Amino acid sequence: MNLDKALLWLSRKDMLSVRDFLRQVLVTGGSGSGKSSGVVQTIARACLKQGFAIVVFVAKLSEVTAWKEYARATGRLDDLIIMEPGGRYKFNFLDYEMNRPGGGESENIVTMFLILMKMGGRVERSQHSGGSHDPFWEQAMREALKYAIELLKLAHQPVTLSDISRIICEAPTEGKQLERFNNLVGSEDSEAYKELDEWSKEYFTVNCLAWASYNAKTRSEERDFEVIKSYFLKDFATLAPNTRTGVIAQLNAFASPFKTGMLAEYFTEETSPEIFPEEIFKGKILIINFAIKKLLQVGIYAQSIYKYLLEQAIERRPIDDNSKPVFLFIDEAQYFLNGQDAFFLPTARDHLASTIVVTQNLNNLYATMSGANPRDQVNSILGNLNLKFFHANDCPDTNAWAANVIGQTFQEKDSFNFNGGGAGGSFSQQVHYQVLPQEFTMLRTGSAVNNFKIDAIISCSGKKFSNGKNYMRVVFEQPKPEKK
Numbered sequence: 001m002n003l004d005k006a007l008l009w010l011s012r013k014d015m016l017s018v019r020d021f022l023r024q025v026l027v028t029g030g031s032g033s034g035k036s037s038g039v040v041q042t043i044a045r046a047c048l049k050q051g052f053a054i055v056v057f058v059a060k061l062s063e064v065t066a067w068k069e070y071a072r073a074t075g076r077l078d079d080l081i082i083m084e085p086g087g088r089y090k091f092n093f094l095d096y097e098m099n100r101p102g103g104g105e106s107e108n109i110v111t112m113f114l115i116l117m118k119m120g121g122r123v124e125r126s127q128h129s130g131g132s133h134d135p136f137w138e139q140a141m142r143e144a145l146k147y148a149i150e151l152l153k154l155a156h157q158p159v160t161l162s163d164i165s166r167i168i169c170e171a172p173t174e175g176k177q178l179e180r181f182n183n184l185v186g187s188e189d190s191e192a193y194k195e196l197d198e199w200s201k202e203y204f205t206v207n208c209l210a211w212a213s214y215n216a217k218t219r220s221e222e223r224d225f226e227v228i229k230s231y232f233l234k235d236f237a238t239l240a241p242n243t244r245t246g247v248i249a250q251l252n253a254f255a256s257p258f259k260t261g262m263l264a265e266y267f268t269e270e271t272s273p274e275i276f277p278e279e280i281f282k283g284k285i286l287i288i289n290f291a292i293k294k295l296l297q298v299g300i301y302a303q304s305i306y307k308y309l310l311e312q313a314i315e316r317r318p319i320d321d322n323s324k325p326v327f328l329f330i331d332e333a334q335y336f337l338n339g340q341d342a343f344f345l346p347t348a349r350d351h352l353a354s355t356i357v358v359t360q361n362l363n364n365l366y367a368t369m370s371g372a373n374p375r376d377q378v379n380s381i382l383g384n385l386n387l388k389f390f391h392a393n394d395c396p397d398t399n400a401w402a403a404n405v406i407g408q409t410f411q412e413k414d415s416f417n418f419n420g421g422g423a424g425g426s427f428s429q430q431v432h433y434q435v436l437p438q439e440f441t442m443l444r445t446g447s448a449v450n451n452f453k454i455d456a457i458i459s460c461s462g463k464k465f466s467n468g469k470n471y472m473r474v475v476f477e478q479p480k481p482e483k484k
């Protein structure tokens, strides 16, 4: 498709092309500044009219009502798929990842779990949740998860979160486990067989090890088994007690919401192929209606699972002339962004993906990002959002940042001096902000009092607008409420 085609006209001479949107988008402005009802609505309708593939991550319930209306107004209701509590679509994410062509890599599943764990507690803004500030914790968790997944595979058991968690949490930690296991498995004695059987009944980890030992036939399977066995019967038991109990506590906390309730029902049972990312790329609109404001942590897990697997599917999708752009709408993005986005965003455009990141201010993002160096991660994400829509804002940090992004130029300033001998005028060139930080406090925010007009300042690095500048002011019209 022609990526230089206009997606949004800003004036008679100015437009934003699909290619501009593929440079990734930030929409920011204070609460009630007009982000959702102005620019997000306008971009949404434009993408819908073009038949693009769209995935909407939902923080507020009102977004779902709005998207249904946009889809109706643009004739796209037939493409609309809503995954929601009480609905028919389910996504057994581990099953999808294990069975997709080229899938099933343990490392990939481990990375997804670690990202999800770090997103735990995001609603409560708990920066310490997920043990995320302890580098030993992360390394130890990564190893435990990896070997548990490998063990399940070698034991020919389905890879499920509850069994991964059981292997780690039920690993025996007392005495010389490795020697005991080796003696029992190597013995022909029926007493030894009986002892192994009883031990297996007591410890799920031992049960899986016994099966894996039986199944390991090739040289590489035998080698892998030796490493896994030694990990669970020796290394894990000798981990620093604090780290080990930390891993077990975190894993229990993470796995527990997937055992019952909504996450168990919609994310661990069957899978509806209609909502596979590969199906959405064909031109569907998927709304993941597990609204965070209503479902809190459950909503975060539900949507983060899909977001992670979607981003990976985007990265491996083949692009040809018939490929449709895919747009990810992430309103209230502070609940959704994570370290993985810093890797995804720089290459998203190569795979025809545009991410619309919407948030009130930068501090929202700094406050909720977890993991090592949250500030650097947020800055890296922001640095990859090249098309920016700034709205009215009272946040001095965001306004100063916006003014800096738009930058400074030499401007002619006239000055008038009084001195003892008389007065005189002069002109001088000085470096000044093109848009002063306080100007963002005075933009219009829609609704009747502003005659439904929303002001935005758009900047796009490397783009020159018809005013000769790298930014321009634009007015978005809010749809007026119908008169009763």
Ligand SMILES: Nc1ncnc2c1ncn2[C@@H]1O[C@H](COP(=O)(O)OP(=O)(O)OP(=O)(O)O)[C@@H](O)[C@H]1O
Pocket (backbone or CB within 6 Å): 029, 030, 031, 032, 033, 034, 035, 036, 037, 038, 360, 445, 446, 447, 448, 452, 478, 479, 480, 481
């Ligand atoms: N369709 C509409 N018609 C008229 N006014 C609206 C409409 N939708 C929202 N408003 C009002 O316009 C203003 C901007 O609302 P909007 O929801 O777009 O802000 P926002 O920037 O998305 O805020 P938030 O960060 O809280 O999500 C608010 O005062 C809101 O009450």
Ligand SMILES: [Mg+2]
Pocket (backbone or CB within 6 Å): 035, 036, 037, 331
């Ligand atoms: Mg909004």
